[in-house]
Amino acid sequence: MPAHDVLIIGAGLAGQRAALAAARAGATVAIMSKVHPVRSHSNAAAGGINAALNPDDSWESHAFDTVKGSDYLGDQDAIEIMCREAPNEVLWLEHAGVTFHRNAEGKLGTRAFGGASAARTYYIADITGQALLHVLYEQMMKHHEQIDRYEEWFITGLLQDDAGNCTGAVARNIRDGSMEIFAAKSTILASGGAGQCFKPTTNALICTGDGIAQAFRIGAPLMDMEMIQYHPTTLAGNGILITEGARGEGAHLYNAKGERFMEKYAPNKMELASRDVVSRAEQTEINEGRGFPDGTVALDITKVPRKRTLEALREIVNIGRDFAGVDITREPIHIRPGCHYIMGGVKSDVWGATPITGLYAAGEVACVSVHGGNRLGANSLLDTLIFGRRAGEHAAERAGHMTMPTPSRAALNDQAREIEQIMQRSGGRRVSEIRDELGTMMNEKVAVFRDEQGLTEAHEVVRRLKEEAKTATIDDRGTVFNQDVLGALELGYMLDVAECIVVAALERKESRGAQFRTDYPKRNDEEWLKHIDLSRNGDDVPKVSYSPVTITKWEPQERVY
């Protein structure tokens, strides 16, 4: 049985940063992912990473922008930590080898981003996430003696001892189907978001909410689950992302009548208002018949000098050409709001610790909550790195004071039996069918605009799909790279997560951040300036409770851009 001080599940930016921090603190570390680390979805974060590093900028300004962006649902103690520590984190990355864009003097250069009062986004062309991910992986290769990498291993469940402490995980080696128990003093979930609950989505196929559901299943509460960010600029049909960097560089939005409609919705910040604001504006234009026939509006990047576009937005020039057949330097591209990010997740504190002793969460899987009702662009990379590092440090520190747990093999046997049983099923619906129905339905009823009726229907559908999933069938009965059986397990995770999203969205009877209820169109601080927490309640509907929002120095104000 492999045993490590710190076991990290997920190897995107949060996981890799946690691994490097834990190893540096002297812990033995295992990092595990269902894909090779450089395939992780952190790749997709194109635009950049925020930090108040310029002498004329301040962390307070960054923190206020984040608080305001969150529609005052973010916990301000956590936001302060993130924004204070951001400059040093960016410098750490630079020293580790990240090829950040430089200004003419050879110093780090910035670009503007949505919802920010200063240009404080550091970037590498428009492959920032990819460049960070690959440089962290360079560092993981460098520290290969301290960090054991388990690449292409799939977690089937977290382990708990009799006292309820997390003691590691059970995993299946995707290459040969073998199962193994991984004992760990501390376990860090860094397995990313759950965008695949929606279809289309900007999220990769691997973003199936595994960690959120795994934590939920062993009793960890989830928080802010109703807060799903719709990104303002995604391609219709396949949901591929056009970075906010485009608007940061000066691109404009137009409706089908050629009106620059953001003038009506955010006269000051225009296209660079918060994402929830811009997405709602677009959806309103489309719903009121001022969109294009394919249900889109236009993003016009020809406003940006061509040279600049080719230098700084290289990747979306490619995306426009390859995935929409459009030369974005010459003509506008049709876009629409698309599911992009889940602000909610496993409730965790400023060290990543969850209420389950020994279990940590960092990155998109977690909810600290620094994003509250709406995440600012270029704050997600920052979140993964700051809280990944903090979780790694804290988990290693904790491991230093305890003995290695010795989990029993019972859980492994149960989970092996469950997999065996999935492979034996016949006669049910195909897993892929249920998954498609779920995603399409969520994108219809739990999207930019929501109401009681739609959400109630959504909940009924999710409950039905949960039943159907119990008998859903697959084709592959093999052991080597049986992606089919993993798809069935992922479907189970997605359904758990989807139910929590719907239940929380039904619960919050106000409009705040990404949650817009047409039946409760106003923000209601008196009743709803609080987090919604959900915990597992057997097979029944998740149990709802509330927790207060931490406010340090920024009292809620009206939010205008």
Added chain:
Amino acid sequence: MPEYTLRIRRYSPESGEAAHFEDFNIELDGHRSVLDGILQAKDRQDGSIGIRCSCRAAICGSCGVRINGKPNLACHTHLDKAYETAVDGVIVVEPMGNMPVLKDLIVDMDSVHWKKIHRVTPWLLPEGEPPEREYIVPPESMIDITQTMACIQCGACVSDCLSMEVDPLFIGPAALAKAYRFVGDPRDGQHAERLRDLAEDEHGIYDCTHCFNCIEACPKGVAPMSQIMRLRRIAGSDHGIDDRNNGHRHEMAFVKNIEKNGLLHEADLLPDSYGGKFHPRAVPELVSSLPVILRALQRGKVTPGKALLHPHKAPKEVKRIFRDIHDREERYELNLYVVGEEDEPESGESVAQADAAGGHLPAERSPNQ
């Protein structure tokens, strides 16, 4: 909705069956990707089809395959484009080459690709302690190495590397492009050591045969072969590192020869490539070339008179070209292709730019063109 036929190469190590092809009919618009097609077949017909995939947007590098014999990302190839190159209207999808197949379209990248990446010490080795703030470096140098940072480690270049086919130990295009990411990085303090290491390894930078397959294959415009050529030029010109194949000296001899004679004077080329007629290194080479020289004499290709007293002298125009080049201060080594042009480039202009960026190389595949 148009229909396409995908002919997928199937292999399952557990089945006991040999690898074989299986056809799947799918219904999708032509602008959708081959990956979308495979996923439709997987969803609707056979969930056991094995393919790694994640982002669907050509950034995660998971879905490298061969489509109609050419390596690419399945998500980066439109069905209608694939159909154009399909024989008999059937789109053939196979696993990448040069790596062992694990199942269907999934290859073992660890035992080949990642092992080679490890070989080039793929992490920054700065000299001394880092500065208090950021390293101050020329902005162009960061743009330059960002081209190699654009590599998504998909393995498409490894799949079709001809040198690796012959010499499986060749470090290969992806890993050498990764090496350039450090050699081109002004913050790295081990440029000379890295270059010496890669030059002295007989499977290193001089093992590339310049076949352009990797440039063709790369879906991200990394142009691995150009990076290998840059490594060679920096090794030879800046660090005086010997070229194992003598190619660098041969190139220099060629240039000198033309500068002097205007036309190639072959009798001087061989000895000059080894340091001149009287250089000790040239003697064994000249001796071993004697049969060729004799045959050339026999057939009248060379005459002793011409060989010793080459009559041709470089005309003024040739001298001027050489003077022009020598007078240029900058050596155009950077990957300038990520620097956009001001506006619509005339075709001549863009060739000139690619030329400047890649020296004698032809235009690299670039998203700007």
